[in-house]
Amino acid sequence: MLLLDIRNLTIELRSGGNSIKAVERVNLSIKEGEVHGLVGESGSGKSLIAKAIVGVLNQRWKVTADRMHWRGQDLFRLSRKKRRQILSNEIAMIYQEPSRCLDPTSTILEQLLESIPSDQLDGNLWDRKKQRQARAVALLHKVGIKDHDQCLQSYPHQLSEGYCQKIMIAMAVAKKPDLLIADEPTTALESTTRAQILRVLKGLNQLKNTSILLISHDLETLSDWTHTVSVLYCGQMVESGSTEQIFNRPHHPYTQALINSVPDFHMELAHKSRLFALEGSIPTLQHLPIGCRLGPRCPYAQRECVKTPTAHKDHNHSYSCHYPIDYSQEQR
């Protein structure tokens, strides 16, 4: 069964009289036990989608969707309270800047303790207190922090970004969520810590069958362990499918450009591709092109592209482009 099923998610920024569609008609679905990658340049709206799922966008944003189902239940139709309950019990989110997600004025211990749900404990008040302490230490061990005593007594500003990220993961897994949304969990980290964090996440998926929505701006992070990948450009979902499909046979010019910009893939795909990097940069929200938002940067763009392309579906592989890359001739 689909864990999360989102159809035509649109996120608008209300500014003055008009509103800007920062994210336009995005589809996203995640199966149970699946690791789904969401990739796109920074500013393409990945964090917005994640925040819209967990419902933490403020009044300035207007979120609409034809469907936002969590295990078959439409989240938009539930009361605020019920929705909050589901979100806080079953979905956990790790925000992009971990050190900013920890309260600067309370210790790691306090923050870790309060993220342990009380229904996982039993016994009287004293027992519960001890169990909580033990759980906190166990959680730290689970995410690879060994000097737990020192860590627990610290304030966030005394710890490095990597430590904060691990603590965020520890807090997120404390309630044993079904879906973990990790917004660029490794971006600010150096490579050894990055590998550790990815290992922790991978372990969570394999041992606990936790689904993960892994957000990244970097295709390389996703290549070896996601099951499915969605590629986002400037608030539009350009392509999504299984990891092999996306990496081996990208149909969308943008996906292809992304893959070619990674040196490793570049080597084997060199003879097929003409472009290594797209000209220009991602447009700002104030200057969005009409129709296909890749238009001004796309080497294949034609007149048709001023109309927004609809999604083509080919098995589980979908792509939104008027002139997708065709692999049929090559095969002949």
Added chain:
Amino acid sequence: MIHYVLRRLFLLLFVLFSLSVLTFSLSFLFPGDPLNNLSGYQEITVNQLAILERKYKIESDYFTQYIAFLRRVFSGDLGISFNSQAPVFEQVNRIFPATVELAVYSLLVSIIIGIPLGIISAYYHRRLPDTVILTTTLVGYSLPVFWWALLIIFTFSLHFGWFPSSGRIGLVYEVPHISGFILVDILRSDIIYKYEALKNALMHMALPTLVLTTYPTTVLIRYTRGSMLNVLETNYIKTARAKGLSPFQVLLHHGLRNALLPVIRLIGLQFSSLITLAMITEVIFSWPGVGRWLIESIYQRDYPAIQGGLLAIATFVIIVTITSDILYKWFNPVSRTQVDGKF
């Protein structure tokens, strides 16, 4: 942290030093003879002249004179007032607590009212309670204090006759002067009619406190609200919500501490404007404090008194400001646990 406190204390010393230099130089800048201005004797006889010249070292260089001035300040000798020919130091000492009392109670009232209202306002952001509170504070913020004071006196004192409009306590009560804080003095004395006296003092205090507290309360409400709103937008609040804590728990465990930290600093900074407003309030309510005394001295060109009052008020304000700064650092774990020298 220790380093920080030491640095603040050095700053304190430096500012106090500058203040003393300023006060000292006033005697020379004011019109008239420096010896008159320093000592407070307006007509100096030939006999006195020799004694005073020796005491104030008026023949020596400025540095020696300044050192002599400091010595006198520390021994509590600020000369005598032109006007009453009584020692300035004793006078300041006697009336200063009245001002501090008024200012501190007003500040307490503004903290007790302002901070909760600011939090409520932020909690109900853009809903009815917020709008009501915000509009009211805007009115309170823009009221000129003397006009507001007169309005209050007309309404509650003259029209309804509920509260007295001047003085600190009715003339029938004789409260011995111990600490100068009237409530404390009444409670510690053993006069007959103790509780009547207490009630009377409180009645006298009501209107000036109400007037004086208006401005700091509105400032505190707006500032607390803004600070709270900022904190509620942060990611750690979102994370705390996502943990499944109730909105109230989030506010209590993560909102308050973070939002109130900048407020502590603001309270310290507000203190100087509070003292200024207290002076005006004292004049209107005939409150026997240092503000009214200072303003009267200014009218009468009583230079020794002006110097003394200035020195006392400025020292007090500086000490309060620096203390609140240190408290802010102390309550803030980010700066408290930081490596020394890093800010």
